[in-house]
Amino acid sequence: METGKSNHLPLIFTFLNIFIGWHLLYEGIAKILNPTWTSASYLVNARGALAGVFQSIAESPLLLQITDWLNIIGLVVIGLFIMTGFMTRIAAITGAILIGLYYAANPPMAATGVGYASEGHYLIVNKNLIEIMVLILIAAIPKTWYFGIGNLVPDNIFSFFRRPDVPKEMNHEPADASADRRRVIKNLISLPVLGGFAFAVAKNHGWNSFEEADLANATSTVDGVTSPTIKIDDPVDLTQLRKPIPKGKLAGLDVGRIICGGNLISGFAHSRDLIYVSTFLKRYFSEKKVMDTFWLCEECGINTTAVSARKEPVEILNKYWKNGGKIQWIAPVYPRTKDYKENIDFAIDNGASAAMIMGNIGDSWARAGQWELIATTLDYIKSKGVPAGLAGHEIGTIKGAEANRVGADFYMKTLHSRDYWSWKPEQLKDKMIIDNYSIDNYWERTPEETIAFMESLDKPWIAFKILAAGAVHPKDGFRFAFENGADFACVGMFDYQIVEDANILTDLFDNEPFNRNRRWVS
Secondary structure, rough: OOOOOOOOOOHHHHHHHHHHHHHHHHHHHHHHHOOOOOOOOHHHHOOOOOOHHHHHHHOOHHHHHHHHHHHHHHHHHHHHHHHOOOOHHHHHHHHHHHHHHHHHHHOOOOOOOOOOOOOOOOOOOOOOHHHHHHHHHHHHOHHHHHOOOOHOOOOHHHHHHHHOOOHHHHOOHHHHHHHHHHHHHHOHHHHHHHHHHHHHHHHHHHOHHHHHHHHHHOOOOOOOOOOHHHOOOOOHHHHHOOOOOOOEOOEEEEEEEEEEEOHHHOOOOOOOOOOHHHHHHHHHHHHHHHHHHHHHHOOOOOOOOEEEOOHHHHHHHHHHOOOOOOOOOEEEEEEOOOOOOHHHHHHHHOOOOEEEOOOHOOOHHHHOOOOHHHHHHHHHHHHHHEEEEEEEEEEEHHHHHHHHOOOEEEEEEEEOOOOOOOOOOOOOOOHHHHOOOOOOOOOOOOOHHHHHHHHHOOOEEEEEEOOOOOOOHHHHHHHHHHOOOOOOOEOOOOOHHHHHHHHHHHHHHOOOOOOOOOOOOO
């Protein structure tokens, strides 16, 4: 190594080893901690010249099990050896071969389309190819160019794996006892890092809260395990999609029967007394995650979203469209009594395909008897050339709108059953929905009244809050909403729930007894 570089190059190569080893070791440990992990999906979707070989492995339970364990053991051992600098050369070569198989199974020979729900727009070069080259570099450099346990092991024990070393006269190591102690300490640098790795893994995977344990306990009185939201570590796999969901007509628009709700994406959550949830949502739904969600929705036939007409989500929508996304936007707008036009203009100018007066405002204006204001606002929306809707939590809002002929093209109304644990039968539902935030465990006070009135309504109807803010399983919520007359359902979804929700809906319509009295008004 050249004079003048010996002070910093060993540290650079040492941390290169640590980072690559950390990544491979964590990939292996994470698969051990996830009992449902299997390479089957990756193998089944293999492309390229070796696709047939990989797919045949996936078809054999024995070969698949062997492949899974070879992956896990290989990643753990290779990562551990590279991270600690022990038998680094053979570990790096083996790692390059292993990741080379990953690359061969799914080579990025064509750039992705929209590219969301993936790690980027790849064409030939992806992270696997880059990591292969880094592993080749690690295998090629002499072990004296970095600190590691391998430098403390006598060379003659592992002569088979020995690499050419830089001559001793170029190492500039003083031959005294204190220098030797410093040499040992330097070469053990990876051990505290390995301890930090173990701490991080335990913190993220091994320490469940008492609340989580109670929710998962079968003897608990709380039904916290039936929802698909617990499957947060399952990879999104579009191969599990049975088929895209069906569509209907909403005031001239082709709209999937499920509409991607906007509360979760916008950072709003009816989380009762769980005060940390809104912050969690805002951190989870980064700009990229929102785009991932839209892209997955489109792949599943969910071609419309209802994010609020506010600056932040609208900016993401516009970026998504500029990158090739096609999702439609039905905008819940926030008109003010003294200026009902401003937010509507903002929504239409930013690409809304339809607009509706949001539920809280619709309820508030209905309670105040401001039917003329509602009608004027809806007329203004229609004057912009898009369908106009009215949302409400109370059935009185919809009844009054029809009685006063406000001219809505469609309605959006809450609907859910009472069959969830936080609905308290002993609690009088005497407050209007928009006044119940101190209680916040219901969004539909009178489901029977809603069902009866909407059955007679000859306009499209979007049901929302059909899962009672996550308290009702989609299998039950979808059935209750669509069997009882809803034409569409607006549902907030995490990205990992989208494929499952689409399959639940198509199974409901195609494969199960489905009893609906109201005709489809769409």
